[in-house]
Amino acid sequence: MGPSLARRARLPGTAVRSAAVSAATSPETPPETSLVPPDDAVAPVRHPEAPAPGTPLGAHYDHCFGCGQALPHGLHLQAHAGEGVSVTAEFTVKPQHQGAPGLAHGGVLTSALDETLGSLNWLMHSIAVTGRLETDFLLPVPVDTVLHLDARCTAVHGRKIYSDAVGRIGGPKGPIAVRAKAVFIEVKVEHFIDNGRKEEIEAAMEDPDQVRRARAFEVNP
Numbered sequence: 001m002g003p004s005l006a007r008r009a010r011l012p013g014t015a016v017r018s019a020a021v022s023a024a025t026s027p028e029t030p031p032e033t034s035l036v037p038p039d040d041a042v043a044p045v046r047h048p049e050a051p052a053p054g055t056p057l058g059a060h061y062d063h064c065f066g067c068g069q070a071l072p073h074g075l076h077l078q079a080h081a082g083e084g085v086s087v088t089a090e091f092t093v094k095p096q097h098q099g100a101p102g103l104a105h106g107g108v109l110t111s112a113l114d115e116t117l118g119s120l121n122w123l124m125h126s127i128a129v130t131g132r133l134e135t136d137f138l139l140p141v142p143v144d145t146v147l148h149l150d151a152r153c154t155a156v157h158g159r160k161i162y163s164d165a166v167g168r169i170g171g172p173k174g175p176i177a178v179r180a181k182a183v184f185i186e187v188k189v190e191h192f193i194d195n196g197r198k199e200e201i202e203a204a205m206e207d208p209d210q211v212r213r214a215r216a217f218e219v220n221p
């Protein structure tokens with residue numbers, strides 16, 4: 001085996017330079033975002049009409065890579081409401097989710113965490129998108145493994161929703177294989193209408209259940 005990267009001689013002209021540090025920000029250099037809620041963040045509140053603990057949450061969109069049933073290669077993740085603002089979910093790693101031979105791809109595992117964390121927002125009747133998501137990969141996850149996910153919202157600050165999740169293997173009480181922290185940002189339905197590709201938006205708008213569910217969350221804060 002060749003030398004590790006750390007021990008390899010540096011090639012001419014490839015010296016690493018630090019980026020200039022500047023206090024100024026612009027769209028190209030947005031301010032650093034934090035996964036730690038500020039001191040004046042508040043506890044999350046479960047919506048009175050949130051589904052009872054144990055209720056399957058279903059898919060928020062049939063073509064969602066995480067929870068939809070319409071995509072053959074999607075995760076088909078099934079989430080259930082938990083106590084407070086928490087959810088549990090299961091995701092079975094399929095051959096189409098491999099990175100290394102026989103092992104789940106890290107990005108796919110992060111998607112499963114993202115989807116589970118995102119479903120927490122439905123318990124608060126809030127529509128939100130992922131702003132920041134940080135994943136730790138602690139154990140390799142083989143194909144055919146069931147990943148048992150457990151997520152909870154920890155704090156809310158304005159439109160920012162802070163949450164964390166773990167994914168266990170070998171059973172719901174097995175060792176933690178992956179864990180994540182996230183900040184979701186609350187948005188209006190217009191976020192999707194204004195930014196999504198026209199054909200999918202039009203199809204979604206023709207689905208009365210899809211629109212009713214999204215709009216109901218906005219008028220029933």
Ligand SMILES: CCCCCCCCCCCCCC(=O)SCCNC(=O)CCNC(=O)[C@H](O)C(C)(C)COP(=O)(O)OP(=O)(O)OC[C@H]1O[C@@H](n2cnc3c(N)ncnc32)[C@H](O)[C@@H]1OP(=O)(O)O
Pocket residue numbers: 033034060061114115118127128129130131132158159160183185187189192193204205210211214
């Ligand atoms: C037809 C209907 C269909 C409905 C379907 C529902 C589907 C649900 C889908 C779920 C799918 C599953 C999930 C997915 O996969 S969602 C897909 C992945 N995520 C995205 O595509 C989001 C892309 N980003 C954006 O659109 C914008 O940047 C957003 C909307 C996020 C903010 O831009 P906006 O201009 O609106 O907000 P603002 O700049 O005034 O900031 C407001 C506050 O937020 C803070 N902040 C901002 N960014 C970040 C960040 N990155 N980390 C931490 N914090 C951040 C910011 O500091 C400020 O804080 P403060 O200063 O107030 O303290």
